[in-house]
Amino acid sequence: MKRKTRTRLFLVGACALAVVFALGVAGLPPLGHYRGPYGDVVNAISVPERHVTDAVTAVNFDIRGFDTMGEEYILFTSVMAVLLLLRKQKNEPRHEHEDHAPGRNGVETSDAVRVVSLLLVGATIVFGIYVVTHGQLTPGGGFQGGVVLATAPLLLYLAGEFKQFKKAVPRELVHAGEALGAGGYVLIGLGCLAAGGAFLQNVLPFGTKGSIFSGGTIAVIDLSVGLEVSGGIALLLMVYLEETLELKQE
Amino acid sequence: MSYLPYGVAIWIFLVGLYGLITSRNFVHLIICLSVVQSSTYVLLAAIGYRTGSAAPIFADIPQGTPAVDPVVQALMLTDIVVEVTVVALLLALAVQTHKRHGTVDPDKLRALRG
Numbered sequence: 399m400k401r402k403t404r405t406r407l408f409l410v411g412a413c414a415l416a417v418v419f420a421l422g423v424a425g426l427p428p429l430g431h432y433r434g435p436y437g438d439v440v441n442a443i444s445v446p447e448r449h450v451t452d453a454v455t456a457v458n459f460d461i462r463g464f465d466t467m468g469e470e471y472i473l474f475t476s477v478m479a480v481l482l483l484l485r486k487q488k489n490e491p492r493h494e495h496e497d498h499a500p501g502r503n504g505v506e507t508s509d510a511v512r513v514v515s516l517l518l519v520g521a522t523i524v525f526g527i528y529v530v531t532h533g534q535l536t537p538g539g540g541f542q543g544g545v546v547l548a549t550a551p552l553l554l555y556l557a558g559e560f561k562q563f564k565k566a567v568p569r570e571l572v573h574a575g576e577a578l579g580a581g582g583y584v585l586i587g588l589g590c591l592a593a594g595g596a597f598l599q600n601v602l603p604f605g606t607k608g609s610i611f612s613g614g615t616i617a618v619i620d621l622s623v624g625l626e627v628s629g630g631i632a633l634l635l636m637v638y639l640e641e642t643l644e645l646k647q648e
Numbered sequence: 649m650s651y652l653p654y655g656v657a658i659w660i661f662l663v664g665l666y667g668l669i670t671s672r673n674f675v676h677l678i679i680c681l682s683v684v685q686s687s688t689y690v691l692l693a694a695i696g697y698r699t700g701s702a703a704p705i706f707a708d709i710p711q712g713t714p715a716v717d718p719v720v721q722a723l724m725l726t727d728i729v730v731e732v733t734v735v736a737l738l739l740a741l742a743v744q745t746h747k748r749h750g751t752v753d754p755d756k757l758r759a760l761r762g
Contacts, residue, residue: 401670401755404669405669405670408665408666408669408670412662412665412666415658415662416658416662419654419658420658423651423654423655423658426654426695428650428651429650429651429652429653429654429694429697429699430650430697430698430699430700431650431698431699432695432696432697432698432716432717434717436717436719437696437704437715437716437717437718437719437720438717440704440717440718440719441704441706441715441718442711442712444704444706444718445706445711446711451705451706451707452704452705452706452707453704453705453706453715453718454704454705454718454721454722454725455722456718457718457719457721457722458722458725458726462719462722466726469726469727469730470726472730472733472734473729473730473733476730476733476734476736476737477733477736479737479740480733480736480737480740483737483740483741483743483744484740484743484744535707536705536707537703537705539725541725541726541728541729542725542729544729545729545732608707627729630733631732631733634733634736637740638736641743
């Protein structure tokens with residue numbers, strides 16, 4: 399199909415979509431007039447029935463915990479697929495990779511970048527762990543904290559050379575962490591079954607509201623998701639760095 | 649005015665879709681796809697919003713304070729993280745396409761090769 403025909407076809411489709419969407423929106427309540435009922439129910443029960451002050455986390459890891467497990471496995475599967483696609487192949491054509499434009503010299507990493515990155519590594523790890531562990535109290539949780547944690551290896555890379563980065567962040571360990579996080583979610587669900595509840599039913603004691611040990615299984619799932627997400631994103635960073643950097647050396 | 653965020657959502661969706669259709673580069677195409685997806689964040693946040701109410705965090709506000717819908721926010725949260733990895737997967741496909749065919753222009757990928 400020619401480019402022009404395709405664009406015209408798109409414009410027709412886009413107009414139709416805009417009309418259908420406008421009709422759909424007309425049936426929605428105007429902005430600011432949320433009708434419920436699910437949000438209101440969750441807001442009403444998250445503290446009395448789960449001792450969890452962050453209703454969003456209560457939804458994610460308890461009320462619709464089973465769906466979140468599915469979403470976590472989308473993440474897991476895509477990371478696995480990236481690893482598979484970017485693996486080293488035997489008869490792969492070797493291109494000369496340059497990290498700068500032709501005719502220009504590459505710029506050395508400045509000392510300022512190295513020092514600041516190195517200083518930030520510790521703070522980033524502490525902040526990431528804080529976000530993961532306080533998911534049931536304030537905004538945060540395994541998904542957000544996991545991504546924060548995964549930026550720590552990237553800072554390590556900025557602070558040094560790729561060789562040091564590879565030494566400091568052993569790939570096997572990250573693999574194991576990601577697998578443990580992904581499997582942990584299911585194991586927690588099975589543990590709930592073993593304890594006499596339903597799959598992923600919150601069987602642990604709910605603890606005191608506002609304490610880091612509140613929320614029963616929510617806190618445990620938070621940790622498991624944090625491990626999975628941080629491992630997954632760190633693996634992605636690693637394979638992409640390897641893809642661009644290692645080829646250059648040959 | 650009260651329907652404006654819904655309009656913003658459809659606008660972001662269509663802009664991204666236009667980019668997808670007219671794209672001449674896989675990397676550009678993948679970023680356009682994530683633009684399309686980000687329209688859902690605006691839509692979800694708009695649907696769960698209630699004028700004058702608080703965030704659904706009851707750490708420092710009393711239980712029973714009117715709050716916005718936490719369900720759509722929970723959907724959005726997982727959506728964002730999953731999107732990042734799906735974009736990474738698509739970019740890996742683009743890298744492989746470039747390796748095998750030497751181009752990232754979808755129009756130049758005409759024939760199937762085994």
